[in-house]
Amino acid sequence: MKRAVVLLSGGLDSATTLAICRRDGFEPHALSFDYGQRHHLELQAARRVAASLGANEHRIALIDLRIFGGSALTDEIAVPKNRDVKSANEIPITYVPARNTIFLSYALAWCEVLGAADMFIGANAIDYSGYPDCRPEFISAFERLAGVATKAGVAGTRFRIHAPLISMSKADIIRKGVELGVDFSLTHSCYDPNSGGLACGQCDSCRLRLDGFRAAGMEDPITYART
Amino acid sequence: MKRAVVLLSGGLDSATTLAICRRDGFEPHALSFDYGQRHHLELQAARRVAASLGANEHRIALIDLRIFGGSALTDEIAVPKNRDVKSANEIPITYVPARNTIFLSYALAWCEVLGAADMFIGANAIDYSGYPDCRPEFISAFERLAGVATKAGVAGTRFRIHAPLISMSKADIIRKGVELGVDFSLTHSCYDPNSGGLACGQCDSCRLRLDGFRAAGMEDPITYART
Numbered sequence: 001m002k003r004a005v006v007l008l009s010g011g012l013d014s015a016t017t018l019a020i021c022r023r024d025g026f027e028p029h030a031l032s033f034d035y036g037q038r039h040h041l042e043l044q045a046a047r048r049v050a051a052s053l054g055a056n057e058h059r060i061a062l063i064d065l066r067i068f069g070g071s072a073l074t075d076e077i078a079v080p081k082n083r084d085v086k087s088a089n090e091i092p093i094t095y096v097p098a099r100n101t102i103f104l105s106y107a108l109a110w111c112e113v114l115g116a117a118d119m120f121i122g123a124n125a126i127d128y129s130g131y132p133d134c135r136p137e138f139i140s141a142f143e144r145l146a147g148v149a150t151k152a153g154v155a156g157t158r159f160r161i162h163a164p165l166i167s168m169s170k171a172d173i174i175r176k177g178v179e180l181g182v183d184f185s186l187t188h189s190c191y192d193p194n195s196g197g198l199a200c201g202q203c204d205s206c207r208l209r210l211d212g213f214r215a216a217g218m219e220d221p222i223t224y225a226r227t
Numbered sequence: 228m229k230r231a232v233v234l235l236s237g238g239l240d241s242a243t244t245l246a247i248c249r250r251d252g253f254e255p256h257a258l259s260f261d262y263g264q265r266h267h268l269e270l271q272a273a274r275r276v277a278a279s280l281g282a283n284e285h286r287i288a289l290i291d292l293r294i295f296g297g298s299a300l301t302d303e304i305a306v307p308k309n310r311d312v313k314s315a316n317e318i319p320i321t322y323v324p325a326r327n328t329i330f331l332s333y334a335l336a337w338c339e340v341l342g343a344a345d346m347f348i349g350a351n352a353i354d355y356s357g358y359p360d361c362r363p364e365f366i367s368a369f370e371r372l373a374g375v376a377t378k379a380g381v382a383g384t385r386f387r388i389h390a391p392l393i394s395m396s397k398a399d400i401i402r403k404g405v406e407l408g409v410d411f412s413l414t415h416s417c418y419d420p421n422s423g424g425l426a427c428g429q430c431d432s433c434r435l436r437l438d439g440f441r442a443a444g445m446e447d448p449i450t451y452a453r454t
Contacts, residue, residue, distance in 0.1 A: 059294050059295075061290075061291060061294055062289070062290075062291050063288075063289075063290050063291070064288060064289050064290075065336065067286050067288055068286075068333075068336050068337045068340045069340060095378055096336075097335070097336040097337075097339035097340055097377065097378070098332055098333075098335040098336035098339060098376060098377055099336075100376070101332045101335060101336075101372065101373075101376045101377075102329070102332040102333065102336060105325055105328040105329040105332045106295075106325075106329060108324070108325040108328060109292065109295050109323075109324040109325035109326075109328075109329060110295045110324075112324035112325060113295045113296060113324055132375065132376060132377055132378055132380065132381045133376045133377070135375070137375045138372075138375045138376050141368075141371055141372040141374075141375050141376070142372055142376075144368050144371070144372075145328065145365075145368040145369055145371075145372050146328075147368075148359065148362070148364045148365045148368050149325060149327070149328045149359060149360045149365050149368070149369075150324065150325060150328075150359055150360070151322055151324070151359055153359065154359045
């Protein structure tokens with residue numbers, strides 16, 4: 001069984017991605033980051049999801065993105081509420097500078113140690129809020145980089161970054177997750193750390209999730225503070 | 228004055244790179260990593276070098292590469308001694324998987340927050356011990372990635388990774404450093420943490436450094452346990 005490193009945030013997208021990784025015949029090694037995010041509930045969700053979906057192992061890398069700041073997810077900047085996500089054209093304040101570049105760099109390091117060539121990331125270019133590092137051109141640029149950056153790459157390993165959700169709508173992702181047995185009650189998507197342990201129902205992430213369940217004709221199993 | 232992020236390890240190469248960054252008219256923001264390296268003396272050297280060469284600020288990012296292991300610099304693997312560095316063809320055990328990829332990812336994040344487009348790295352493809360992420364093809368692949376990975380890149384910023392030492396011999400680097408006023412007595416290059424605070428004189432890094440000073444016709448101002 002081929003090993004793969006799967007980035008696991010604890011949200012809906014990465015849970016579905018982990019399920020797809022297993023379906024595709026890989027042995028999943030799940031990787032999460034404690035990066036000073038304000039919504040620490042994510043990591044608890046990641047642990048539940050990794051256990052529930054049978055990840056071979058789950059490691060949490062401690063990194064500190066707060067030393068640079070610059071994002072509502074790591075800084076003391078308010079998380080925006082009730083934005084019209086889909087018509088908003090600018091990149092929102094919840095963008096964390098170079099986040100997926102940093103995450104994939106760690107995944108690549110772990111791949112080399114594991115002798116793995118495959119990484120899975122739940123990046124999504126459709127419903128997502130316009131983050132540059134969730135686009136196909138980012139994914140392929142990183143694959144090229146991985147080939148020249150590593151001992152394994154120089155020795156002939158062809159690294160592949162699987163982004164199976166990249167062109168799927170949130171509704172499609174939810175349907176796919178349900179089909180593959182993902183228990184979405186274990187996931188946590190909310191950006192706001194101040195909702196008493198519940199999802200706030202109003203940040204970009206909650207709104208995309210709620211819209212997705214609505215479009216899929218399903219009910220979201222988690223509890224919201226307010227919708 | 229344009230800002231630049233400079234990767235600073237505390238060794239000879241990155242000290243010279245910081246001096247070149249200043250000479251080229253940039254305001255240097257120095258970035259070091261506490262990555263569970265066994266030779267923690269590096270970080271003390273980095274602090275001294277940043278202060279001595281007038282870095283605008285110096286930040287140390289805490290990251291943990293030990294969670295993956297796989298290198299003599301982060302694992303409990305013995306640092307090789309008295310190898311014939313230049314004729315050795317394989318990549319040595321002191322290679323840290325994806326290290327420069329991870330380091331440049333952080334530099335990129337900080338660039339975005341600073342509004343900077345320039346990164347400096349002391350990578351060297353000649354005297355260095357054959358690390359894949361010290362080659363020109365790695366540098367240019369990362370520049371391409373930076374352009375598509377970031378909000379700033381999408382908005383038109385052209386990120387540039389300066390690797391001014393990449394084709395220089397160790398002797399040339401030493402001469403250049405001296406010319407620019409680098410005090411090499413402040414630097415620390417040794418890989419071995421068990422030499423009582425001194426450089427061991429026998430690991431790859433010490434041997435390359437000693438050979439470089441010899442070839443430059445200069446005396447290395449640091450004290451060695453044994454040469």
